Structure formats: C-alpha cells, structure tokens
Amino acid sequence: MMMKAGEHWHCTNAACRCSVLVEISGEIEGRNPLCACGGFMKKDSSPPVVRCLDFLSFPEPVLAIRDSARDCGVLSSIHARGMAGK
Secondary structure (H helix, E strand, O other): OEEOOOOEEEEOOOOOOOEEEOOOOEEOOOOOOEOOOOOEEEEOOOOOOOOOOHHHHOOOOOOOOOOHHHHOOHHHHHHHHHHHOO
C-alpha cells in the first residue's frame, strides 16, 4: 500500500481511533498499515467536490411574448383580402 506525504490515516478499531498524518511518502508491502493497538489503518476519504456545469451558471433567456395569429401572417392575409374586395 502506497502512503503519500500529507495523507491522513485512522485506526479502524472503534476503541482506539488513532489518527496519523504521513510526513514522508513510502510503500508498505501487503495490506494496510497496522496501528499500535493492532488494528488496521485506513486512509481518510473526503467527499467528492460537486461543481455546477458551466451552462447552468448562465441566466435563462427571456422568452418573447408573441401573438401567434399576427406573427404567422394570418391577420395580414385577412386584411389583404378585405382591402382587395373594396
């Protein structure tokens, strides 16, 4: 098991719970290192860092309010027919 400088390890024995800070990197053959009490040491884990996606940080676009009949040209064709009849 590779132990890197700066890592925190703790004893898995509930009665001991000893904590160790690794100062010099090194490798131990076989299993996890043993505590002075005889329990196995386990590397402390940190929760994953959750970051928001870049596109979520932009504000939502403002939707334009449109009159669908006028925007589709329906009214303009009606007006054109009315003017043509006169």
